[in-house]
Amino acid sequence: MSPFDPLREQLAGAAAAFGTGLVDDVEQALKAELEIFPVCHHSPASALAMARRLREKQPKVIYLELCEDLRPVLDELRNCRLPVALQAFATDIEGFPPEWAPLSVIAPITESSAEYQAIAYALDTPGVEIVLVDRSVDHVFQWEPRERGEAVGVEIGDLRPRFAELEEHLLHHGKVRHWSEWWDQYVEQPLVGADYDTYRQVMVLIGSLFRRLRPQGNEMDEDRERYMWTRMREHLAATGADPDTCLYVCGAFHAASPVMGEHLDITPRTATRWLYGLIPSSHSAIEEQFGLAPGSVSIASATWSKAVKRSGVTPYQLGSKSKARALPPPTPLERDDRLSGFLTQPPALDGFDEAELLGWCVDIVRLARRNGYLASTADAIAIYETSILLAGMRNRKRPTPYDFQDAAVTCIEKDVVPGRRDVRRLCEIMLGGDRIGQVGYDSLPPLARDVLDRLEPLGLDLQKRTLSRALMNLDLNPELAPCSDLLWMLRYLLPEGAVKPIMGSRRLGERSIQESWDLWLGKHQRELIELGYEGVTIEQVMEQRLRRAAWDPKATAAVVLGAVEDSILFLGSRRFTDELGARAVELLSAERTVDDAPEVLRRIRRLLAHYRSSGGALPGWCEAFVTAGYAHYCTLLPSAFVDEDTGVRQVGAMLGFLFSMESLAISLGCDRAQLELAVRQSHPEAPAKVALVWAAQFQLGLLTMADLRSRCDDLLNNPLVVPSVPLYITGFVQALEPAPVLTPFVVEVLSGAFGRLPDDVLLPWLPNLITTLRREAPELVPVLVREAGLTYPASLAAVDAWVPPWSAQSAKGTRGRAPVVAGPVTGLLAAHPAPTDAVAALLGCSGEWQTGDTGSGGPGHAEVAALLNAHPEAAGAVAALI
Incomplete structure (x- = not known):
């Protein structure tokens, strides 16, 4: 007796128990009180079996594995072109971590799915009820681990191995590249023509296999199954429906559940307010969402169309005039073993369809030539022969679309891709394309319908997916002004490309006479629909976005001033603008850094100019902002001058605010002595900041122009300081913000440096000067260039006789002072x-x-x-x- 016989018997017993368990799962599913229909999502075989079974049984109640609170959305599918997705969306959440917001659940629906067949049958057949029994979207996130939470894609009937080792084993021995191809070759094709009993037993067997290979981590799946069985029992008890007239549609993974029929105490939902609707989807979006191979959903759609034609089964479609035919009562389901024959006999493969393959080869060559490839008839012949060769190497009787795709890539894509699409993508387009769904007008949320209604005066079909051009002359057609206002708001809210202005602008104090727009709302219908989850009108969404940005914990005064400007441009609500302005004052007073000083200065100057040009009085928040900013920047000025982390650009912007707003601030009660004291207390060491202090002292009258010239002469005469002169000049250039009167002086300093310093000194720091000015003051350099253009002679001949205006000869003893024009x-x-x-x-x-x-x-x-x-x-x- 071998010492390993006990181990051998133990392993043989485990294998027998495993195999017996698979059969037990199938038998348990067949004996359930409700008829269980196991499915795989986007599976043509499942859709075809569902259409057959619905025609035969004509159930009165269909229980569907889908979030129960999505039921009202199903009725809106009548107005859509598939694929579309059911969506639940929540921005204001309660009972979940705040960082999860916004929450979203997306459940895509395609025509080649068993679920769509069941939905279409139930909605178009009188007396039939469809009940969604899976967790509500609120419970989906209740059951999520606290450290997670994002958009969830609900895939009904997901059948895929739950660990990489099994999937790798199946792909290797099946001689395929990815899971989608394995499923098509070994499940889809054999089951497309199978009878219902065989299909049902095989799908439960596959679900049981994957379930038992993943014994750990099934706790949440089992709770979901208890949830669904609890909801179904509650419905049966409330309606008194006969279980024999019901059909339970769920994923094959759940059809083999060991907790079938068990009860679950369902917790109440949170106070989160969920919004429901439909959004467009596409084959590529579904593939990306669920990790499917590119092109697999398009190939499944093509397989579905071919299977419908070959089988003669009439599928269900919403809105179709073909209703369910009255048939005799169905015969009881077979309980016999159909698995043995199916698993032990080779599948009855279809014969080689030579005409189909020839058509593929001709079409792909034609499409490749249109996309820039140098394909010819010889390539079509090569693709045909290579497809047959690859199918033979992979033990296939007939080439599949995947074999054809590989052959086309091998024979056509020889070197580079001449256009935007490679050959693999062209094959996907030819076999079915990336079909993109569309939500009909009647199923759009109120906001989307309101947008289309308000843009109707443009006379364009905005639901089509092609680009539209809108031309508006607002002087000749003032009734189009509301359309212009709406388009500018849509440009702000929608992603780039949805609405694009070609001509015209919207800024404070400007009004466009003519505007031209490129509109692509049909392509961006999903984004427009999702705006409808945030509000009823565009104006409401705009206000919510601006309010959210202003009260964000990371918001700064500059950000809120931008929101103020946007509210003036797009909303025109004085009340809301004043509310945002008060928030900007609050944030400015609380800031402890001056990093955003340049942006604050730029925006408040623009807003003050707008209010002054409009002819009215300054709003109260503007006055409060100026006084608060004056006191705030005076307080921070001494520390900003010596702080190494505060750049010269920020300090220059602070001084620009203080000096440019000085007259207004003093008229509002501020004390000029505060600014003078802040400048006197500033003792920087960095050269650029030293130049800024000198400029501020000159602006306050603490230094004369003669003093400035004397100090600059000392800089140029000191060999130790000459390498730092570019930094001093940078400071003087930044000083043009608070003291624009110094522009001629900065030109004078630069001219003196270029005229006095030798080349061996000038050339080393010249690149540093250029790069520093480009980095620190790009918007102020043009001011210097214009001043230099006014100062220097216009012709080369006049250079020799030209005398600088700051020289002693031209000023007659007033050194460096420009002559005063009499007047x-x-x-x-x-x-x-x-x-x-x-x-x-x-x-x-x-x-x-x-x-x-x-x-x-x-x-x-x-x-x-x-x-x-x-x-x-x-x-x-x-x-x-x-």
């Missing part, structure tokens, strides 16, 4: 200095009147002179008024 305003200031001195005393400014040669002999102030030279139109206008 009535200059004469008025010189003749009556007392008012100017009084205003200066009120502002706390001290200074002396300087006398120089202004071209007319009168005295002039250097800063005033530079300002008048920079803006002669303003001086002329004042003179005309006087």
Whole structure:
């Protein structure tokens, strides 16, 4: 007796018990109180068997494995072109972790599925009820682990091995590349022509096999099965329906359940408010959602169409005039063993369809030529022969679409892909294509219908999937203005490409006379429908989006100012805008960094200009923002100057806010001494920030222009400091934001550096200067370029005789000061200095009147002179008024 005989007997007993368990599962399913119809989703064999069984039995109640609260959505399938997906959506959640939001459950439906056949039969046959018995979408997330939670794709009848080792074994020995091909070769094709009893037993056997190979982790599946059986028993007890007239449609995995008939205490739903609807889907979306091979759903659709024609079975379709025929009562289901014969005999394979393969070969060559391939008749012959060869190598009597696909790739795609599509994708298009569904108008949510109704004056079919061009002349057709407003909101809310402006813009203070739009709402119908889950109108969704952005925990004052601007552009609600503005004031006062100072300055300037140009008074939140910002930035200014993490761009924006808003802030009660004290307390060490401090001191009157020139001369004369001059210049360029009057001075400093420094000193730091300016001040460099263009001579011949305006010869002793242009305003200031001195005393400014040669002999102030030279139109206008 061998020492391994006990182990051998134990293994043989385990194998026998395993095999017996499979048969027991099949027998248990056949003896259930309800007739169980096992399915695999998107399976032509399941759909064909379902159509046959419905014609024969004509059940009165169909229990379907699908989320029970999706039942009202099924009626809307009449208005759709498949494939579409049932969707449940929730943004405001209660009882779940906040980071899960938004929650979404998606259940796709295709025409080549048993579930669609059951739905179409139930909805179009009088006296038939369809009951969804799976967990509600709320329970789907209740049962999810707390660390998870995202959109869930509900796949009815999922039949796939639950671990990689078994799947790899099946693919290797089946000589196929992926699971979809294995299923088509060894399950779909043999079962397409099988009778119902054989189909039913085989599907339960497969479900039992995969279930027993995965003994761990079935707890949630068993709870789902208890849930469904509990719902079915409750319905039977409430309606008194005869179980013999009912049909239970579920995945084959659940048909072999060991907990069949057990009860489950169902917990109540949470307070989460769920929204339900339909969204378009596509074959490629379903494949990606459930990890199927590319093209497998399209091939299943083509197999379904061919099987329907060959079998003569009339499938059910919603809205079809073909109703269920009255047939004699069905004979009882066979309880005999059909598995033995099916498993021991080779399948009755179809004969080789030469005409079909020839048609495929000709069509793929024609399609390849249209897409840029140099395919010919010789390639069609090669594809034909290669398909037969591959099928023979894989022990197949006839080539499958997968064999044909491999042959086409081998024979046509020799080097590169000339267009957007490779040959494998072309095969998918030829065999069925990526069919994309569409939700009909009557099944759209109110928001989507409202959008289409409001855009109807454009006279376009916006539900088609092709691109439409809308042209609007808003002067000649003012009735189109509401369409323009709606399109701008849709551009904000929908992804890029749904609506695209070709001509026209929408900014504060602008109005487009003519607009041109590319509209692709049909292609982006899903996104439009999902907007309907957020509100009833576009305006409501817009307000919710802006409110959510403004009250987000990570929101900043700059973000909220952007929301304020959007509310003015798109909504025009003063109340809501004021609410957002108050939120911006609150966030600005609470910020402890100045990272967003440039964005804050840019946006508040634009908003102030908009309100001033509109002719009305500034809203209260604007005044509060200016006063709060003035105090806030004065407080943070000394620390920002010395903080290494705060860039010179941010500090320049802070000074820009303080100086440009100074007059308004002082009129609202702010104290200028606070700014002067903040500048005096600032002692930076970084060269760029040092230049900013000098500019701020000059703007406050603490430094004169002569002092600035003297300090810059010291920089250029010190060999140790010359390498850092580009950083000082960067600071001066940033100072143009708070002190634009320094623009001629910055041009002077650059000219002096280029004129005085030798090449061996200038050339090393010139690249650093260019890169620093490009990185730190790209929007201010054009200001310098324009000033230089006004300063330097326009022709090469005039360069030799040109004298810089800041030189001693041109200023006659007033070194570096630009000549003052004589005019009535200059004469008025010189003749009556007392008012100017009084205003200066009120502002706390001290200074002396300087006398120089202004071209007319009168005295002039250097800063005033530079300002008048920079803006002669303003001086002329004042003179005309006087």
